[in-house]
Amino acid sequence: MGKGMRDKFPSVLLRDFVTHTVVAESPSPATPSPQHPSVIISSNDPKSFKEAMKDVSWQKSMHEEIRALEENGTWTLEPLPKRKHALGSQWVYRTKYFSNGDIERLKSRLVVLGNHQEAGIDYHETFSPVAKMTTVRAFLAIAASKNWELHQMDVHNAFLHGDLEEEVYMKLPPGFERSDPNFVCRLRKSLYGLKQASRCWFAKLVTTLKGYGVLQSYSDYSLFTYTKGNVQINVLVYVDDLIISGNDSAALKTFKAYLSDCFKMKDLSVLKYFLGIEVARSSAGLFLCQRKYTLDIVSEAGLLGAKPCGFPIEQNHRLGLANGELLSNPESYRRLVGRLIYLAVTRPDLAYSVHILSQFMQEPRIEHWEAALRVVRYLKGTPGQGILLCADSDLSLQGWCDSDWAACPVTRRSLSGWLVFLGQSPISWKTKKQHTVSRSSAEAEYRAMTAVTCELKWLKGLLLSLGVHHPKAIKLFCDSQSTLHMAKNPVFHERTKHIEVDCHFVRDAITDGLIAPSYVPTVTQLADIFTKALGKKQFDYLLAKLGIFEPHAPT
Template sequence: MLIKKWCKAMQKEIDALEANQTWDVTDLPPSRKKAISSKWVYKLKFNSDGTLETHKARLVVMGNHQKEGTNFKETFALVAKMTIAPRYWFSKLSTALRELGFTQSYQDYSLFSLRQGELILHVLVYVDDFVVNDLHAINEFKLQLNKCFHMKDLGKLKYFLGIEVSRGPDGFCLSQRKYALDIITEVGLLGAKPSLVPIEQNQKLAYVKGPAFDNPEQYRRLVGRFIYLTITRPDLSYAVHILSQFMKAPLVAHWEATLRLVRYLKGSPTLGIFLRSDSELHSSAYCDSDYKACPRTCWFLSAYIVYLGDSPISWKTKKQKTVSSSSAEVEYRAMAYTLKEIKWLKALMRTLGVDHPQPIDLHCDNQATTYIAANHAKLIATQHISTSDQVADLLTKALPGSTIARLMSTLGVGHYVPPT
């Protein structure tokens, strides 16, 4: 029975490739060039409630057999900034959308916008999946696009790329509940005692010595899955940043620290970000840094959280390849790093038809830095805050459980209720 279903899935993929004229038959170039082979990739796709949705088969080119500089000189992997689409597919799709009157965003090339009178339609593309913002205009959009592609309407957005969407009268909640539970199940810790913190305070993982972990591929896979989970879980950012530094040669101690993160997830798999519908369209940001984040390189760690109204929409933890001589300089560089994201978001808002003429409040808990960073262009307005109110602390250091809970509440992170 399974074999028949996979054969049906493969035939469906072939039919789609032929219908969309994805390939051209051509001769190999001279000089003994070899054709790149292909392979079938099989995957079971599940609904957010864990039930089987479909059998999915993909015919993919084995680009890993190519060598940069020998077989190709450029790479192309366009995805929605979330911060891969085959080049030919995306070229055809973007051409079709532009012919329908859509304009491609310079801030995010996967975002297309259409404005016709009172109609404002935004389409976000991720490989061959679409998110469209206007249900009333979607029927006409589907009719037009169906002339070029075979499409399936999945209805109101509930589950997209592992992210579950729950609607309420006050706004949207984004969560990766099922994805989190899959991680816990994969490691075999569904029955484990939850941890109150994602990573130990005063951890010395950079200096730890001991035996090497005998399955580094498993370590890399688990940390990689956690990286994707930070899309809706800012509380994981710092721990994931630390653990991702040992991907090359993890030790047993690093694996044990990763399992602690899984046990922390066990205690809070339903946490998600709440995006309020009544928020003002005014942005604000918080930035922070850790002066001695990496004792080996002396590079500092910087992080930011950006809000739209009362809702967090962007956050990141990153080690900067810079050695600074003072905490004020570190904080100033962290502020400059945050400013890049602010400028990008402001331009993106303009693409979405939201003007933001007033300066964006940028909060920092270093008094000296707020004086140094006077902004005469009025793009930002620096604001000094106390360390206890610095929500970006969550992304730069290991904190006690009580502080994590308080900052998560301030961020607007709460437990997610699955849609019915």
């Protein structure tokens, strides 16, 4: 390939683009609403390239974006080979604001039309891991217990750092065309819009971290640890957001400087807000909540002035057999339930309600919508409720499991529910319908015990990656005597031979010293809140023991 063919866009073209295509200058974007100052999309943001061309400020913004892409070595200019096709591209415009509502900058982003990519030609694998929410909670719980520093960093234009392995071509960006229409951009690095962009970025990040001597965890591939002498640093990655904790301030500073040299990073200092989760630290530990997100849900539902409910879902509900009128606008139901699913990241009290409501996404009915609004009214009374990761935790795992036999009135499948504590801090919980029909309540309880045993086994490995050894057997509490007998005694008969695999798995875990099951009365079974709709008295009783805290509640 000749040298001239591999040249980047000539600076003359960029200069001509900025200085000779001004049509008219539009007024400055409107002042944003104070509710969401950092993420608001101004109504005056250009919707198309033609509209952006009317404002010299947006032209300069596009010029800066192209310049940055060129300096990053994102592409080379080449003629399009035969039997190859070039993807289109478009500009996306956003006005960025400071937290006080003032305009920070105008951002123009070049996006490839990745929806036109062909599998096996333009891309192969696209999967990229992100941190599990259980890992996030365990990561923060350990930092709170050890009183380690917690910092957050953000990568500017993360997807632009990934090296592209496939041969991908893109048409020249709008406004930067050349006289020869056969010239296109051969992408050397990933670009926003490509289906493999996140995978390329993560591979680049992993290579960079390993170059520093950081080890990648096998329990969660988004978790990285660095140990040298008495210094320990843990890094958790969620796309382009990084949480960093460690026991040495100087080592943390050196590590952050290394990342800043490798990528263009934004140091957000002490961790306070991550993925919509508000983090507050005190001598008691770390408090996680989603108060702003909760208030947004209540406001969007139009229930800011509604009377709060004391518990999220009615006892003895029959939502599975509801036969009322179908909702004329099911999208609103799906959006609300989708937001509740993410809210459950810091709200264990919503696990059962969200599980029930999410089963009716396909054809929600009036009864389902009313039940969802009841959950919102419950949130109205507890918007700042969250979980407390205690500073005085002993970092020992403890599990609780329960089931509700034949809970589903349609399929007669049972519900499994579990809760896992790290010391006094709740880090894992779930409500899930079992895959098969259980023939007895003991069998249903046994399947729930199997599920939580899998979780405990994984968590033990995760803690080991974070430098926490757990040599003792993990206490596991169950309220079924029959299940405990089956778990401890190697006797198979007609009632248990069809669950032989589960039996062997749990018994091996007991023999190996992984778990130590014991009995707890149903009235004090903490996992009971994950398997059925409880009345207010029992609901409040269990809620107080889950590690849930409401700092805004009246004394």
